[in-house]
Amino acid sequence: MNKRLLLYLFIGWSSILGAQAQYDPLYNQYVFNQALINPAYNGAFDNASVTFLGRAQWLGIEGAPITNSLNANTSIFDNKGGVGLSVIDDRLGVSNTTEALIAFSYKVDFGDYRLAAGLQGGVVQYRYNYADLNMEYVNDPSFIPADENFVKPNFGMGIMFYSEYYYAGISIPRILNVEVNDGVKESTRYRKHYYISGGIVLPLSEILKIKPSTLIKVADSKISVDINATLLIKEIVWAGVLIRNFNSYGVLGQLQISDRLRIGYSFEIPSTKLVTNQWGTHEIMIGFDFAPLRSQILKRKYF
Numbered sequence: 001m002n003k004r005l006l007l008y009l010f011i012g013w014s015s016i017l018g019a020q021a022q023y024d025p026l027y028n029q030y031v032f033n034q035a036l037i038n039p040a041y042n043g044a045f046d047n048a049s050v051t052f053l054g055r056a057q058w059l060g061i062e063g064a065p066i067t068n069s070l071n072a073n074t075s076i077f078d079n080k081g082g083v084g085l086s087v088i089d090d091r092l093g094v095s096n097t098t099e100a101l102i103a104f105s106y107k108v109d110f111g112d113y114r115l116a117a118g119l120q121g122g123v124v125q126y127r128y129n130y131a132d133l134n135m136e137y138v139n140d141p142s143f144i145p146a147d148e149n150f151v152k153p154n155f156g157m158g159i160m161f162y163s164e165y166y167y168a169g170i171s172i173p174r175i176l177n178v179e180v181n182d183g184v185k186e187s188t189r190y191r192k193h194y195y196i197s198g199g200i201v202l203p204l205s206e207i208l209k210i211k212p213s214t215l216i217k218v219a220d221s222k223i224s225v226d227i228n229a230t231l232l233i234k235e236i237v238w239a240g241v242l243i244r245n246f247n248s249y250g251v252l253g254q255l256q257i258s259d260r261l262r263i264g265y266s267f268e269i270p271s272t273k274l275v276t277n278q279w280g281t282h283e284i285m286i287g288f289d290f291a292p293l294r295s296q297i298l299k300r301k302y303f
Helices: 002-015 273-277
Strands: 048-056 066-076 081-092 095-110 113-128 148-162 166-172 188-190 194-200 208-219 222-233 237-244 248-256 261-270 281-290
Touching: 081 113, 095 148, 237 261, 248 281
Parallel strands: none
Antiparallel strands: 048 066, 048 281, 066 081, 081 095, 095 113, 113 148, 148 166, 166 194, 194 208, 208 222, 222 237, 237 248, 248 261, 261 281
């Protein structure tokens, strides 16, 4: 009976997928690397950076979201511009989305502040593997949708105003709505998201700094709000808390092992009834920073 219920839930979710928008993957550790949500971030800090991020949401629930991403970016043109590559793989139930995006940014200095504008473009592959479902309890084969596999282009843009200790940004990582001609009346499946982010680093003592930050995401008339506060200890250890829509709470941290290597982890758990059926959401992050070009400077960054 449980298998039958799970099957019908998956099929029901899949059949209405065309009538409802899907949303961008969630992240917690964007507070340490915003290249995945704002193309203007690529090359922002006059060095080169490679960051891997892995996220397992609602651990213990079959078919729950799993997201892996890799971003590599560097400053170019004597630090007046930047270029980056992002590869993102997002899985949810029978769906699998893989995208590759190339970003370019241009920076203008205003004293101690900078204004960066970025554009990105690439392709996204969407796959729906209905054959992965257990068909044992389905009497009518026509009830099962056919597998889907298609590729669509997309592009995005963003701006960021920042200094060493402050940032504010606005971005639309994917501007094009994705439509699928599958016979569904409302066939738009993926809608564009608007991101507004901001944060500031404040000194508390010689060894302590605090960074409050926020992220507002708007998609399809729905608003999501993140509130974060992270404490930096001796320029080495970050430790913080996060609140998402006041119904999900978590902790996050980052360890600056050296000037070149940093690792991070976050744990998040909802306050809804879902909390009793899963083991929370876990994220790991590994970042490498280096300065291969003569014009680049290797220095630690706060966001």
